[in-house]
Amino acid sequence: MTTADSRAERAARARVAATRIEAEGVDGVVLGWVDNAGVGRVKAVPVRQLEHAAAWGVGASPCFDHFLVDDGMAPGGGPLGDLRLVPDLAALTRLAAQPGWAWAPVDRYAQDGTPHPGCQRLFARRMVEAVEQRGLSVRAGIEVEWVVNGGGEGPAYGMRRLIGSSDYLRDVLRALHEQHLDVLQLHPEYTTGQFEVSVAAAGPLRAADDALLVRHTVQAVSARHGLDASFAPAVAPGGVGNGAHLHLSLWRDGHNLGHGGLGPHGLTREAEAFLAGVLAELPALLALGAPSVASYLRLVPGRWSGPYRCWGLENREAALRLITGSTGEQANAEVKCFDGAANPYLAVGGVLAAGLAGLDGALRLPPEVPDDPTGSTAVERLPDSLDQAVKAFRGSEVLRAALGEELHAAVLAVREAEIALFAGRTDEEIIDATRRRY
Known part of the structure; x- marks a missing residue:
C-alpha cells in the first residue's frame, strides 16, 4: 500500500476488473466491511471509479471502530481522522441478486498507506x-x-x-x-x-x-x-x-x-x-x-x-x-x-x-x-x-x-x-x- 509500484499494480488490476464487470452490466461496486458491533457497513463507487478506489482507497472515518449496534458511538470514537478503504480485488464479485452491482471486501489503511491497527480483516490476515x-x-x-x-x-x-x-x-x-x-x-x-x-x-x-x-x-x-x-x-x-x-x-x-x-x-x-x-x-x-x-x-x-x-x-x-x-x-x-x-x-x-x-x-x-x-x-x-x-x-x-x-x-x-x-x-x-x- 505504501509504494507507487504497488499502487500502480492495484490500479492496473482494477482497470482490467472494471472493464470486465462493466461489460457484465455492473454500474456500481459496494465496498464492504464489518464493524466491531458485527454490523455490515458499506460505501459504494461507480464502476468507473474502481481503479481510483483500488489505487488510493475511499475515505471513511475511523469512528466506525466505535459504532454500536444502534449506530450510537462508544467512548473513543469521534469526528477526527480519516482512513482509506482499499478493495480486495481477488474477492470482487458481481452480485447476482442485485442487478448492476458488484461487491468487494475492503482492508483499511491510514492516509500514509500503513495498515490501520483497528482493521479486523487485516487482523484475520x-x-x-x-x-x-x-x-x-x-x-x-x-x-x-x-x-x-x-x-x-x-x-x-x-x-x-x-x-x-x-x-x-x-x-x-x-x-x-x-x-x-x-x-x-x-x-x-x-x-x-x-x-x-x-x-x-x-x-x-x-x-x-x-x-x-x-x-x-x-x-x-x-x-x-x-x-x-x-x-x-x-x-x-x-x-x-x-x-x-x-x-x-x-x-x-x-x-x-x-x-x-x-x-x-x-x-x-x-x-x-x-x-x-x-x-x-x-x-x-x-x-x-x-x-x-x-x-x-x-x-x-x-x-x-x-x-x-x-x-x-x-x-x-x-x-x-x-x-x-x-x-x-x-x-x-x-x-x-x-x-x-x-x-x-x-x-x-x-x-x-x-x-x-x-x-x-x-x-x-x-x-x-x-x-x-x-x-x-x-x-x-x-x-x-x-x-x-x-x-x-x-x-x-x-x-x-x-x-x-x-x-x-x-x-x-x-x-x-x-x-x-x-x-x-x-x-x-x-x-x-x-x-x-x-
Whole structure:
C-alpha cells in the first residue's frame, strides 16, 4: 500500500476488473466491511471509479471502530481522522441478486498507506500468516442461519416448509451459484421461517468473506421476494436463535491433522494442541464470536447452541464438537457457540490466535464429555452474559497480544457500551432493538 509500484499494480488490476464487470452490466461496486458491533457497513463507487478506489482507497472515518449496534458511538470514537478503504480485488464479485452491482471486501489503511491497527480483516490476515509461518494451513467454513418473516409454516427440517419456500430457496441457490459459491447444503432449520446454508471450506480469510457474501445475497434475494431476513442471535423470546458455527481443520503438507494421529479420536498432537488452545480461550472468545447482549438469549442449555465449555465427538451441546467425517480428510472441529452477530474476521482471527497459543504451549485436551451435559454440575458453563464474556476477554493476554492494543481497546469499548445500552431492558426489548441490525 505504501509504494507507487504497488499502487500502480492495484490500479492496473482494477482497470482490467472494471472493464470486465462493466461489460457484465455492473454500474456500481459496494465496498464492504464489518464493524466491531458485527454490523455490515458499506460505501459504494461507480464502476468507473474502481481503479481510483483500488489505487488510493475511499475515505471513511475511523469512528466506525466505535459504532454500536444502534449506530450510537462508544467512548473513543469521534469526528477526527480519516482512513482509506482499499478493495480486495481477488474477492470482487458481481452480485447476482442485485442487478448492476458488484461487491468487494475492503482492508483499511491510514492516509500514509500503513495498515490501520483497528482493521479486523487485516487482523484475520495476520493470524492466517502466523499459521502459515509454521508450515501449517487452516481450512474453515461458517454456517449461515437466518430467519425470514413469512418463511413458511411446518415442522423443523420439514418438507412442508421447504415446499412453501421452494421458489425463494431456489433463487438463493441460483444466486450463490452465479457468484461461484460452492453450496454444500441448504435446509429448513428448527424454528419457523429459519433456514441454513453451508458453503465449501476455504482458507480462513476467504471463509469470512464467503460468510459475508452469503448473508448479503440472502438479504438481497429475500428483499426481492418481499421478505425480511435476520441473522440476529435471538429473534423471539425463549426461541432458538441464529448460530454462525465455525468449522475448521488444521493441515500440513496436504494432510488433515485431524486424523491418523495418536490423540483422541485420531487427532495428531498438533491438532489436539490447537483445539486445546481454542477451548482454553473460549470464554474470552465469546466476546468476539457471541458479541451481543442478545447472544446470551441464544446461548442457553438444551438448544444445541454449545453453552458448555467442553468438547465431545459429535456432541452438539458441547461448545467444541469434534467431527471425524466419513473419510479422514473430512475431519474437522465445530465451534458451536458463535452466532450471527459476530464480525467473522474477529471470530476467525481470534480462534486462530487461540489455536496458535495452544500449539506454543503444547496443550492437551481435557477429558472428553461424551454425554449430554445439560443440567450437569460437573461440566463448566461458558459465560451466560456479555458482561461475563467481556471480563474473560479483558483478562486474555492471548487475545490482547494478537489483536493489538488499538483493536483490543476498541472491541472492549464497544462491548462495554452495549452492556450499558441494554442494561435493564427486557428480553423482548433487546430482541426488538437487535433483530433487524444483523
